[in-house]
Amino acid sequence: MIIILLFIFAGIFVPIVSANDPYTVDITQKLPKPCTEFPLGTDHLGRCMLSRLIYGIRTSLSTAIIATILMLAIGVPLGIVAGYTGGWIDNLIMRLVDIASTFPSGLCALGIVGVLGSSTVNIMLVFVLLWWAPFARIVRSTVIKLKEKEFVLAAVASGSSRVSIILKHIILNVISPIIVLATLRIAAVIMHVAGFSFIGLGSQPLTADWGVMLSDSRQYLTSQPLMLVWPGLAIMLAVFAFNMLGEGVKFSDGTDFNxxxxxxxxxxxxxxxxxxxxxxxxxxxxxxxxxxxxxxxxxxxxxxxxxxxxxxxxxxxxxxxxxxxxxxxxxxxxTKPVGTGQWMLESYEKDQEFTFVPNPYYWGEKPKIDRLKFKVIPDGQARALALQSGEIDILGGDLIGKIPMESLLELKNSGNFEISLVGTMCSHFIAFNQEVEAFQDKNVRLAMNYAINKKSIAEDIFDNIGLEANGLYQNGVPYTTIENNYGFSNDKEKAQKLLEAAGYIDTNGDGIPEKNGKNLEFNFVLTTAEFPERKSLAEFVQSELSSVGIMV
Known part of the structure; x- marks a missing residue:
């Protein structure tokens, strides 16, 4: 960062920092050793090397920064639109990204220069047209994750417009990955532009440009090696500084995530x-x-x-x-967990507890607390009691650390605890044993689906903590659509007709349909160790199936 700030300061205040005119030719002063007037010496035309290096900062950094800003201007909006909108728009934009990613930038630059002529602007144009694609891809993937977050869903539910949601909630959360890639792109442009100027396809001779200075120094490699060293060192420092700034991600042990x-x-x-x-x-x-x-x-x-x-x-x-x-x-x-997240493991006692502390190398926002301690409490009721007694501060989770439904409702109704609900990909399933003859008939399976009132389960048994199943998977599961992920409404009349179509008729008036002398009855096996509420759920399912004649 210090190196970058020095470069920027020198580039902005060139007339103050530079004591000599970088374009003044004085053959009588060519190639002297460094002195007070020329601290780094002069080149083959007597021009001050230090002044040309400083003025070269403007050429190199301005080209790289402008090019990167243009990449951002194209890639970021397209990535946001693709990620947030989805559908055919997403597919179209991502196909453009794929196309832009397939062209080799070096060969394209040679082609453009061949048609439009040698100049830094033409070289910059090539990189802008090709290198916007990674920005779009990274932003899209980040937006896809963000739009399922609770704060975005809450904004949607409150009626906020798409533009408002993007400006207030999306853009701020995509800045970190953008900055990392942008700094790496600045470094890459500096290096590529210097390379093209070196071979005469970028900045033209006499220009105060690092690549041009390298090119001019070739014939003096043995007699005046410092002519080559100074511009080479400037390029190396600039590329190194921006790479280090964008490097960002390290493991919690300080090693590079590369x-x-x-x-x-x-x-x-x-x-x-x-x-x-x-x-x-x-x-x-x-x-x-x-x-x-x-x-x-x-x-x-x-x-x-x-x-x-x-x-x-x-x-x-x-x-x-x-x-x-x-x-x-x-x-x-x-042997030990060493990752890149906000937290790192400090201590671990098997089946007892483990403690996390902030990862000092974390690239994003730092945690606001200095320690997280997790306790292992296998019994659900004991976990709830630990929360009520103040032994623990936070409780919950989909599976690990789950709160029994009865305890959750008790905590919620007490008014002493804050309850937070977030979306999940977990669902409750009833699996059919295909070895049972009756379940081999699709109509029987469909009848059971139509018989159970899933909305009542969500509202009455789970007290609206959860949603009725409208398909096999939650909407957030990848590749789920209305066409491939559909559910069944509560329609007991239709359930009875499906059983009749399967050949199950109540012939003896006992309320249980039979077929070939066999009653339509099943054993329902479940475990309540981790989910005590499944007992109430099973009793409700038993009642629902009984209402259409299925004995459980």
Missing amino acids: AEAVIFNLKRWVKNPRHASLTSVNVESMEAVDNYTVKIVFENGAYPILTELTYPRPVRFLSPSSITEDPGNPMGTF
């Missing part, structure tokens, strides 16, 4: 038959293009791959220091 770390983690689960259900497991090759770019070639291209790579299991990223080599285990042995 391309090698990514490949290390991917190798731990790709090609593993255990994860054969994922398309992304079929990897042909992986390669670290540079420190922060990984090229992955999949055996088969498939749309779900990008979504699968966001799964926390098995796609988790640990520091290589988390694993120790084990001669008997090619995957190594896990």
Whole structure:
């Protein structure tokens, strides 16, 4: 950061910082050793090297910063629109991203220069037209996650417009990843523009430009090596400084989260038959293009791959220091959790408690508290009592740390605790045993679905803590649509007609339909250890099925 600030200061106040005119030619002063008047010496035309380096800051940084701003101006809005809108608009924008990502920037720059002529503006144009795509892709993926967050859903429910939601809730939360990529892009543009100027396709001779200065110094490599050192050092420092600024992500042990770390983690689960259900497991090759770019070639291209790579299991990223080599285990042995999140493990007592403290290397917003302690309390009622007694401060979760429904309602009605509800991907299912002859008939299964009033379960048994099932999965589960994820309304009359269509008729008037002499009755097996409310739920389901003649 200090190096960048020095560069920016020198670039803005060039006339003050620079004592000499970088364009004044004085052959009588060519190639002297550094002196008071020329601290870094002069070049082959007697021009002050220090002044040309300082004026070169303007050329290099202004080109890189303007190019990156233009990339942001194109990529960020398109990414927001694609992520928030979805549908065909998302598909169209992402196809444009794919197209822009396929062109090699170097070859395209040569082509543009060949048509439009050599200039820094033309080189900058190429990078803008091609390098906006990563910004759009990163912003889109971030927005897709954000729009399912509670604060965004609350804004939607309150009637806020899309523009208002994007401006107030979305943009502020995509700044961090944008800044990281932007600083890396500035460094890349500085290096590429200097490279093209070096070969005569960027800034033209006589211009105070680092690439031009490198080019001019080639013939004096042996006699005046400092002519080459100074512009090379300036480029190196600028690229290094912006790369370090954008580097951002480190593991909690201070090691870099880089391309090698990514490949290390991917190798731990790709090609593993255990994860054969994922398309992304079929990897042909992986390669670290540079420190922060990984090229992955999949055996088969498939749309779900990008979504699968966001799964926390098995796609988790640990520091290589988390694993120790084990001669008997090619995957190594896990020894300690070292990740990149806000928190890092301080202590762990098996089956007792574990403590997290802030990760000093975390790239984003720092935690507002200095310690989190988790206690292991297996019994649900005991967890609720621990909260009421003040032994713990927070309780809850989908599965781990779940609050029994009776306890939750008691806590809610007491008025002493704040209850927060968030969306989930969890659902309650009843599974059919296909070995039972009756369940092999689709009409019987459909009848049971129509017989159960799922809305009443959500409202009356769960006290509106949860929603009725309108499909097999929650709406937030990837790839669920109205067409492939549909539910069944509560229609007991229709349920009875389906049972009749399946051949189940109550012939003896006992209220239980039968077929081939067998009553329509089943055993309902469940466990209440972790979900005590399932007893009430099972009794309600038993009553509902009984109302259409199914004995449970």
